[in-house]
Amino acid sequence: MNLSSPDSGNGHRVVFQFVSPDVASQKALISNLKNLLAAWPEVEIEVVVHGPGISLVTTQQTQHARQLQTFADSHHVRFVVCENSLRSKQLSLADMLPFVETVPVAIVELILKQEQGWAYIKGGL
Amino acid sequence: MNLSSPDSGNGHRVVFQFVSPDVASQKALISNLKNLLAAWPEVEIEVVVHGPGISLVTTQQTQHARQLQTFADSHHVRFVVCENSLRSKQLSLADMLPFVETVPVAIVELILKQEQGWAYIKGGL
Amino acid sequence: MNLSSPDSGNGHRVVFQFVSPDVASQKALISNLKNLLAAWPEVEIEVVVHGPGISLVTTQQTQHARQLQTFADSHHVRFVVCENSLRSKQLSLADMLPFVETVPVAIVELILKQEQGWAYIKGGL
Numbered sequence: 410m411n412l413s414s415p416d417s418g419n420g421h422r423v424v425f426q427f428v429s430p431d432v433a434s435q436k437a438l439i440s441n442l443k444n445l446l447a448a449w450p451e452v453e454i455e456v457v458v459h460g461p462g463i464s465l466v467t468t469q470q471t472q473h474a475r476q477l478q479t480f481a482d483s484h485h486v487r488f489v490v491c492e493n494s495l496r497s498k499q500l501s502l503a504d505m506l507p508f509v510e511t512v513p514v515a516i517v518e519l520i521l522k523q524e525q526g527w528a529y530i531k532g533g534l
Numbered sequence: 535m536n537l538s539s540p541d542s543g544n545g546h547r548v549v550f551q552f553v554s555p556d557v558a559s560q561k562a563l564i565s566n567l568k569n570l571l572a573a574w575p576e577v578e579i580e581v582v583v584h585g586p587g588i589s590l591v592t593t594q595q596t597q598h599a600r601q602l603q604t605f606a607d608s609h610h611v612r613f614v615v616c617e618n619s620l621r622s623k624q625l626s627l628a629d630m631l632p633f634v635e636t637v638p639v640a641i642v643e644l645i646l647k648q649e650q651g652w653a654y655i656k657g658g659l
Numbered sequence: 660m661n662l663s664s665p666d667s668g669n670g671h672r673v674v675f676q677f678v679s680p681d682v683a684s685q686k687a688l689i690s691n692l693k694n695l696l697a698a699w700p701e702v703e704i705e706v707v708v709h710g711p712g713i714s715l716v717t718t719q720q721t722q723h724a725r726q727l728q729t730f731a732d733s734h735h736v737r738f739v740v741c742e743n744s745l746r747s748k749q750l751s752l753a754d755m756l757p758f759v760e761t762v763p764v765a766i767v768e769l770i771l772k773q774e775q776g777w778a779y780i781k782g783g784l
Contacts, residue, residue, distance in 0.1 A: 423770050428562060429659050437678060437710050441766050444743045448764040460562050461659060493569045514573040516566050516655060520548050523653040528773040530766060531656040531781040534679050534711060553687060554784050585687050586784060618694045639698040641691050641780060645673050648778040656781040 418449020424522040425454065426515070427532040430461035432472070434533030438465070439476055441532065442486060452485060455522065456532070459491035459515035463498060466490060466509050474506055481508035491515035543574020549647040550579065551640070552657040555586035557597070559658030563590070564601055566657065567611060577610060580647065581657070584616035584640035588623060591615060591634050599631055606633035616640035668699020674772040675704065676765070677782040680711035682722070684783030688715075689726055691782065692736060702735060705772065706782070709741035709765035713748060716740060716759050724756055731758035741765035 423445075427438055438456070445452060464470040466477065466488055480486040489512045495501060502511055512518040523529050548570075552563055563581070570577060589595040591602065591613055605611040614637045615630060627636055637643040648654050673695075677688055688706070695702060714720040716727065716738055730736040739762045740755060752761055762768040773779050 421770055421774070423766070426655070433711075440710065440743075440747075444741075444764050445766045448767050452770075460565065461558075491569075493565075497565075514569050516548070516570045517543075517573050519655060520546055520577075520653040524546070528770040529654060529779060530676070530769060533659075534783075551780070585690065586683075616694075618690075622690075639694050641673070641695045642668075642698050644780060645671055645702075645778040649671070654779060658784075 416449065418452035421449060422453040422522075422525075422527040423455075423530060424519060424527045425456045425530050425532040426519055427456055427458045427465060428460045428462040429533035430464060431533070435465050435473060437534055438532040439473060441530070442480055446480070446483060446485065450483075450485070454486040455527075456486065456488045457491070457512065457515050457518050458488060458509075459494040462533075463490055463494055463500070466506050467500065467504055468506055469504065471506065477506060478508065489518065491518075541574065543577035546574060547578040547647075547650075547652040548580075548655060549644060549652045550581045550655050550657040551644055552581055552583045552590060553585040553587040554658035555589060556658070560590050560598060562659055563657040564598060566655070567605055571605070571608060571610065575608075575610070579611040580652075581611065581613050582616070582637065582640050582643050583613060583634075584619040587658075588615055588619055588625070591631050592625065592629055593631055594629065596631065602631060603633065614643065616643075666699065668695075668702035671699060672703040672772075672775075672777040673705075673780060674769060674777045675706045675780050675782040676769055677706055677708045677712040677715060678710040679783035680714060681783070685715050685723060687784055688782040689723055691780070692730055696730070696733060696735065700733075700735070704736040705777075706736065706738050707741070707762065707765050707768050708738060708759075709744040712783075713740055713744055713750070716756050717750065717754055718756055719754065721756065727756060728758065739768065741768075
């Protein structure tokens, strides 16, 4: 793996944690994903959204539905929300953008992914 | 390790870094710990508290003494504060909640834990 | 590796991500680096600066030029900025402090370092 060699990103895996409510952090995350996919179109990305971060993928609240759909359509980015976070906000999967999936517990998911060798990035500012 | 199989969390280890002064970040950390322990009662957790994060475990300042004590009583969560941070704030271990321990340097602790295979989570928003 | 044994930090490697625009986060990062180098003078550190974090190493904006130069002079800390971030801010390497280097994509760099066994710390509050 060398930054100067041709590299599709195939085999690289990264999990982002996104928990921030703020708009600037949402923009930072989207910019990170765009730049990462431009460099490595075949990288495998999972974005674990929980707590106040959920507004990013809530249909009634998001300002980035179209861009997030483009990421999901690439088949290289999965967005998963925490079921605990949904419950505590009295939301359900039906309130999320259509490509969103769930995991039972965000932190468990972040631990499992790291144990499986995925790199970890805390998203946002 | 499979989210859908019965799993006590035994053998999973995670270190949280907590450095934020803000109340919303404290609530997010506590919520993360609660949900994690509910899913995995035998997970091993260490919370490394440093910098402005120290108010969380300072007896005169914390708003979460009782909840943190419950975590500590579970014997699955350790809270450690950075001795450098204590010195720079002219505080000592006696000013911390009774179950708090110290480490010489927070960042060293976070590096060592990752080298030993612990997952890393940056706590807060 | 034991915190209580004499240890120069030789062989330990850590990558910091720094993306925050705020002054308190800059101070936290600098404090972290100071304390880490005091404990482990031979640790290998890379600070990946991107997004709004770039003001930290922009010559016209930084309030920490002297301290950062001292870190760079130690030959144990490298500061790298993201070329995508430079472009999006219409800046070039010439606008950065003299010891700053670039990487094509910040997130790619953070993934590669973790894959190579470096510990990861999200800098700032």
